[in-house]
Amino acid sequence: MSDLDPEVRVLAPLYSSALELLRERLDDIVEDILRNLKESIPVFAQVPAQYDSTLREVALAACNYLLRLLEEESVAEGDIKWGDFRGLELEEILHSFQVGSEVAWRWIKRTWSEAGYPLEETLKAAELLWRFYFSVTDSVAREFIRQRQESADRFNDLLNRIRTVREGEELLRLITMGACDVLGYRRAVLFLVEREMMTPVSAADREDQAWGKSILDEEKKYPLSPMADNLVTRAFYEPSIKVSKAEDGERVAFLTPSREAHFALVPVKPEGSPSGLLYVETEPLGKFIRKREVELLSAYAEAAGMALENLRLYRELETKRKIMDNLMSRVNTAHEEERARIARELHDSVAQSLLKIIYAAGFALDFLKENPPLAVDEINEVQQRAKDCLGELRAIMSNLRPTSLDILGLKETVLRYAEQFEEEYAISVSVDLEGLESLPPSAELPVFRILQEELTNVRKHSNAGSVHIRSQLSQGDFVLAVEDDGVGFDPHMLEAEQESGKQLGLMAIRERVELLGGDMRIDSTPGMGTRITVRIPMVGGGEG
Ligand SMILES: Nc1ncnc2c1ncn2[C@@H]1O[C@H](COP(=O)(O)OP(=O)(O)OP(=O)(O)O)[C@@H](O)[C@H]1O
Ligand SMILES: [Mg+2]
Incomplete structure (x- = not known):
């Protein structure tokens, strides 16, 4: 701050003793300021008593600043630390300096008149106070804006880090x-x-x-x-x-x-x-x-929420990818195993039978002229073996794709499978099948495999006494639900297991269903049985 104009210099002889008097009253002045702040500015009224010492320090610093101004007529700027304004609004800060100045003015007036100053000198002091007020509020406002800007920068920087x-x-x-x-x-x-x-x-x-x-x-x-x-x-x-x-x-x-x-x-x-x-x-x-902090917290929570959600999606994707990898490698080995099994079966049954047919046909040719009845026997043998061979081939083929699906249709195949399951494992099966005939042919085998896996799970894990299979069309979807009264399980524990690649049956069901554009739902609680529901949309609305 610059030096004061010469005409406002206050050099009356009583000046220093009046200042001394003011200085002696400093504590009272500070208390007076505090009381007035609390009476006129709501935020200070709520400040807990323990917080007063901070307010007192600021008021004291301001009074000392004013005293030096009165004494030296010039005070270097930046001498005073106004503290941390983060908790206050600018309006409140300016208001409090106004209240402080008014109180100070009352005390100066009193002291000056007690010291016997003429009115003219008092007015000079008023001008000094006026300057003090403007100088202080100007520097405080600048400091306030600097602090706000700084905290806004730090806040934005934090949000960026959280986002990235x-x-x-x-x-x-x-x-x-x-x-x-x-x-x-x-x-x-x-x-x-x-x-x-x-x-x-x-x-x-x-x-x-x-x-x-x-x-x-x-x-x-x-x-x-x-x-x-x-x-x-x-x-x-x-x-x-x-x-x-x-x-x-x-x-x-x-x-x-x-x-x-x-x-x-x-x-x-x-x-x-x-x-x-x-x-x-x-x-x-x-x-x-305060309100401002609450607003900041709300923005902060929003950024944090979004970052957490992104992270969750990212992790979910990672988990899915791992599960898919497991599934794929299992599918691959399953394919290899299946091929080896088919090769073995072809070798053990069909190839053996064909060999025998070739021999028998050779014998028949040999016997044809010299011993026709023997040739007839051999031809009969050829016919029998060819029939067996056909049977074996059919068996192998029906394992690849249940023949009954083509011959009997899905509904009958499911019914027979359920009957067989009930007999074999002594778990009572009830069925309530509707809507199967509306499924497109491409969905029949997946639905049958899903049912097979679900019943296998019931047999392996549930210890159930009965299982209910229900299918129906509902709102344009085909819905299949398999419900047992067994031990149940906690579906939330599945993911970790699937990630480890041990349990993939349910995951495979989900994959199959999703390929058909549908979804799967698991309802199970330990001790309360299990219901697996799959929903497959019927393209073009299969309900009619
Ligand atoms: N009906 C059921 N009753 C009780 N627990 C079940 C049932 N179905 C599934 N589970 C539980 O869910 C787990 C996961 O089943 P999932 O079919 O995915 O794997 P799995 O049957 O253990 O192995 P696989 O990969 O050979 O199918 C099972 O290990 C079992 O703990
Ligand atoms: Mg399983």
Whole structure:
């Protein structure tokens, strides 16, 4: 700030003693400013008492600045640190300097008149105060905008990193670390919610690295029932950001916020429906979580949600690819095995029979002239062997494609298969078949194979007493459901197994159905039986 104009220099002889008086009253002035701030600006009225010391420091710094101005008529700019404005709005900051200046003016007026200054001198002091006010608010506003810009830059930079990170662990870590380092929270925990269970997947504390680790190491989960009435549940199911101040000993899920800290619960919802919850907590006596912060948190949660969703899709794709690889290699070996088996069967049966036919035909030729009756025997032999050979060939072929499908049709084939299954494995089978005849021929074999795999699973895994097979046309789709009353299983456990390449029957069913443009659904609970439903769309609406 520049030197003051010469005409406003205040050089009256009583000046220094008046300033001394003002300096002695500094504590009272500061308290007066504080009281006035709280009375006239709502945000300061809500500040907890412990926060007063910070306000006091700022007020004191401003008063000292003013005193030096009165004393030296010039103060270098940048002398004063105005602190961190992140929690306040510019309007509130300017307003508070206005209130402070008004209070200071009252005290100056009083002191000057007590010191016996004439009115003219008081007006000069007023002009100094006026300059003080403009100089301070100007530098504060600049500093405010600089800080805002800086935090906006840091925030954007964080969002970019979140959007581009490819590695899952890194993303989870970034979400909580970013909430601490960039958004300025003391603690952050990210929960993922699956089947109404909240599991912490990343946690950070700005000052205490061990804290985050301990939260994860404890491996606690928190049940989220839509029926329960607590802040966590409401944040997730409503879903909306919930902000609160921690009561003594309050629990948020299984976290204990520090006393007097403020915290927010932010639903993380990729594609609309929440799949996670971000918990953030301020310093113990820290700032409020105000409207602006809530808006930032909401933008933050959106970016985090999108990144998590991308990551999930990416992982899903990876898993699918692994499963497909397994399936393909199994299909390949199955093909090889099948070829070897057919070659063996052809060799063992058809080739042997043909050899015998060739010999018998040779004998018949030899006997034809000298011993016709023997030749007739051999020809009969040829005929018999040829019949056997044909039978063997048919058997091999029907294994390749159940002959009955072509001869009897799918419905009859299923009925016979079910009957045979019931006899062989003593599991009672009931059937209720409709709509089979509407299936296009290309879908018949896949549907039969699906049924075979499902019944094989019932036999191998279910320990069921009965199984019900039902098919029908519904809303233009062909629907086949196989339901057993056996031990059931947890379908969520399937994926890991499929990835390991051990269990592929159900996966193969899904692949077959998807090839036909349909989908598969598994309904099973341990102890409650299993129902597998496949739905295949009928092109051109098969319902008629
Ligand atoms: N009807 C059922 N009742 C109980 N558990 C079942 C049933 N069907 C499937 N399962 C469970 O699901 C798992 C996966 O079945 P899937 O058909 O994919 O593999 P699998 O039968 O074990 O092996 P394969 O690859 O030879 O079919 C089974 O291992 C079993 O635990
Ligand atoms: Mg199976």
